[in-house]
Amino acid sequence: MARITLQGITKTYGQEVVAVDAVDLEIRDGEFMVLLGPSGCGKSTTLRMIAGLEEISAGEIRIDGRVVNEVDPADRDLAVVFQNYALYPHMTVSGNLSFGLRLRGVDASEIERRINVTATMLGIEGLLGRRPRELSGGQQQRVALGRALVREPVAFLFDEPLSNLDAKLRSAMRTELIKIHRDLGRTILHVTHDQVEAMTMGERICIMRDGRVVQTGPPLEVYRRPVDTFVAGFLASPPMNLLNARIAGESGALVVDLSPVRLPVLSDREEALAPGRDSAITFGIRPEDLHAEPVPRNAAPLDVEVVAVEALGPEVVLIAALPGGEEISARLGRDFSAPPGSGVRLYADLERVHFFDAGSGRALGEK
Numbered sequence: 626m627a628r629i630t631l632q633g634i635t636k637t638y639g640q641e642v643v644a645v646d647a648v649d650l651e652i653r654d655g656e657f658m659v660l661l662g663p664s665g666c667g668k669s670t671t672l673r674m675i676a677g678l679e680e681i682s683a684g685e686i687r688i689d690g691r692v693v694n695e696v697d698p699a700d701r702d703l704a705v706v707f708q709n710y711a712l713y714p715h716m717t718v719s720g721n722l723s724f725g726l727r728l729r730g731v732d733a734s735e736i737e738r739r740i741n742v743t744a745t746m747l748g749i750e751g752l753l754g755r756r757p758r759e760l761s762g763g764q765q766q767r768v769a770l771g772r773a774l775v776r777e778p779v780a781f782l783f784d785e786p787l788s789n790l791d792a793k794l795r796s797a798m799r800t801e802l803i804k805i806h807r808d809l810g811r812t813i814l815h816v817t818h819d820q821v822e823a824m825t826m827g828e829r830i831c832i833m834r835d836g837r838v839v840q841t842g843p844p845l846e847v848y849r850r851p852v853d854t855f856v857a858g859f860l861a862s863p864p865m866n867l868l869n870a871r872i873a874g875e876s877g878a879l880v881v882d883l884s885p886v887r888l889p890v891l892s893d894r895e896e897a898l899a900p901g902r903d904s905a906i907t908f909g910i911r912p913e914d915l916h917a918e919p920v921p922r923n924a925a926p927l928d929v930e931v932v933a934v935e936a937l938g939p940e941v942v943l944i945a946a947l948p949g950g951e952e953i954s955a956r957l958g959r960d961f962s963a964p965p966g967s968g969v970r971l972y973a974d975l976e977r978v979h980f981f982d983a984g985s986g987r988a989l990g991e992k
């Protein structure tokens with residue numbers, strides 16, 4: 626059981642640096658929550674305050690309703706795994722796994738049981754007698770994870786534990802962690818700046834920027850309905866195209882004016898956008914919502930000039946210039962090709978476009 630509640634959590638260093646600024650966040654019991662954001666946005670500081678490794682400047686942290694601000698880290702019953710997992714070099718894997726338990730006075734048969742369960746779960750049964758230097762990076766990472774698992778804490782706090790692994794191993798460990806969460810049902814807070822980790826692992830993701838929470842929700846909801854241009858431009862790669870535009874009137878209907886190109890606004894968005902008429906907005910469309918062929922839904926043609934074609938294998942990313950000069954990217958089928966400088970007609974899926982206030986960046990007229 627562990628519901629972790631952050632209320633107005635703030636961390637200031639000295640007079641100047643506000644690393645975490647009045648963060649409110651509730652991590653539900655048994656939830657896999659991902660904290661996502663660019664470097665320096667306050668993710669690790671937030672995690673360290675929850676773990677009790679960093680003093681809290683203001684606000685309250687509760688675990689299952691109990692305020693833990695002044696509770697010793699050892700008494701919070703949370704296990705932390707960092708990016709730089711320092712294993713004890715002179716101890717075997719088995720020694721590394723059992724060390725914390727022995728300190729706590731857990732009896733030998735219980736230690737053995739937990740090591741066996743954990744080693745099996747992580748597929749490191751055959752490595753228990755080895756020392757860290759006799760392990761690959763990925764195996765060492767498993768042992769570090771194992772050290773947290775054997776403690777059977779009420780919740781796990783992970784601070785970028787996969788970022789030292791190569792792409793293939795990282796992807797395998799992602800799956801591993803999802804499985805572990807499913808098997809154990811424990812609360813997990815996983816910090817990362819990797820959007821793929823966030824999208825695939827999190828039941829909910831919390832996106833931070835400059836010490837503040839910008840948006841919290843299930844990954845697909847955040848992807849489909851970003852609250853502002855920051856989230857829109859941060860999640861997914863290549864990110865959403867964000868273009869300077871105006872909402873204008875044309876024969877009684879609203880259009881997106883990308884001067885000189887104009888795109889229609891679907892009637893169900895008109896009412897919400899009407900107040901923004903004739904004012905500057907940011908128009909957003911994801912690369913995957915631009916197509917090389919007409920789509921069987923509301924789409925508008927968009928003529929562009931090819932700047933570059935990046936063939937990635939399963940797909941092609943087209944970088945192209947709009948007639949006004951702004952560049953956009955489009956994710957197209959793997960067989961697409963066109964020489965740089967040539968003209969191409971794309972089709973914009975009008976049901977999946979986004980509008981943001983040009984000044985504040987906040988989303989306008991979301992459905």
Ligand SMILES: Nc1ncnc2c1ncn2[C@@H]1O[C@H](COP(=O)(O)OP(=O)(O)OP(=O)(O)O)[C@@H](O)[C@H]1O
Nearest residue numbers: 638642644662663664665666667668669670671818
């Ligand atoms: N001990 C410290 N003294 C002063 N400033 C600090 C200290 N620790 C962190 N900061 C600042 O607090 C801010 C948040 O740091 P934090 O480590 O939480 O970021 P992060 O989101 O984990 O970044 P990364 O993705 O790079 O790990 C940064 O601007 C950082 O420079």
Ligand SMILES: [Mg+2]
Nearest residue numbers: 668669670784
């Ligand atoms: Mg960090």
